[in-house]
Amino acid sequence: MRASDLPEVRALGLFSSMEEKHFDALMEVAYLQTFPPQLDLIAEGDVADFLYIVVEGSVELFARSNGRESTMGLVRPVGTFILAAVLKDAVYLMSARTAQRSKILLIPSQNIREAFQQDAEFARAIVQELASCYRGVVKEHKNLKLRTAVERLANRLLRYHNDQGGNGSFELPHDKRTLASALGMTPENLSRAFNTLKPYGVEVEGSTIRLTDVNSMETLAKPNPLIDDRKT
Amino acid sequence: MRASDLPEVRALGLFSSMEEKHFDALMEVAYLQTFPPQLDLIAEGDVADFLYIVVEGSVELFARSNGRESTMGLVRPVGTFILAAVLKDAVYLMSARTAQRSKILLIPSQNIREAFQQDAEFARAIVQELASCYRGVVKEHKNLKLRTAVERLANRLLRYHNDQGGNGSFELPHDKRTLASALGMTPENLSRAFNTLKPYGVEVEGSTIRLTDVNSMETLAKPNPLIDDRKT
DNA sequence: CCCTCTCCTTGATAAATATCAAGTCTCTAA
């Protein structure tokens, strides 16, 4: 597989400033594979043999304990997952399965760690990516500890709405079961939370959501850049 | 201030493999200060001017939104906090206040970022530290999403018990109000959770806890290395 | 076209957790 096959991978923050030869070397040993939906990719507790990069489709990160299961995150193109485990040469803390048919790039952990040593720009990019991931989980954690279920849903809807152009209508990027788990609630409760939001201009039709009164939604949701901004 | 003043800082994972001259340069520009209890050190939203290292005492990390407040973590010697914000040159996502009278080392963010460029060993250590922090929050997040309040308390007690020698008795390292918030519950509920654990051999006397039946506690708590282990 | 499956919704109920209001206890300081 050639680097030129995957310009979007090369453009990833992680790789964009990397020296050509190091990037090529990484791609040399990488695997690009297509997986069917609902396929388990990794299981928590496994040793981190590969860094995963979602090129097409989407991947659900989840965790289990005590017979319970919860969605920890959703990775869409082009995004990486389990970078921390790879860098620490430790076991995965989360499991991952494809949500849709997905094209995924696997890079052996060992090579990632070598590239980190050899390429200072890559090292810097790794740190930036890792710091972003860290801040992402902190925000997720704040979201869960500081907001009620309805507030979490409202803010999530506002985010999706914004991501998809903010023109009053958008599609949920995954099924409601998964959304419920990601928001830390049951599917039944998600249904009820949608009903609670009806007076605030939220219209649900399958996976299409219409927001007819964004102002009133924002009054309720009180979005907070230190929780909701993807960038900072 | 001389490096030799703070052997425990030098011994920190972050600095132990750093070149002497780079470490000295960092210490040259660092401030070592002592703060009284309950003093606000940083506020979420502020720009990250310094990396903080707790040398003595303890620091509570917390976050606010919507009039609510929640403890996000507790840093004891010798530990760092808000490394990610420093590396990204971004605003803090959490606030911090001293829990006790504390001695704290402040290193200007700019110097940390420079040292990262100049010292490959330091860069590697930063990545390890950051990856550990990331995994710490992920575990905290799993803890909150996959366990009930009583289970969280039980596991926390087992951890403290273990940390302090595992001889059947230990001290809570902070007041119960803070513990409650850290575990994601109200103080009232923490009280009740302690009562729920009484039949499992948990005896509370102020901040002294006695575990008279660790087996039965472990049966209830079902500790999970992928949530509870500090190391991995 | 209809069956069946899955996903989602709804209603009824139960469990977990939060809130409000006293109370108790302990520590400190006058």
Added chain:
DNA sequence: TTAGAGACTTGATATTTATCAAGGAGAGGG
């Protein structure tokens, strides 16, 4: 020594969330 403050506890109640059970709607396959 005692008053007061702060931290914790307890009880009563409200709210939030989960669970259980059932039904409906839509998609895909025969």
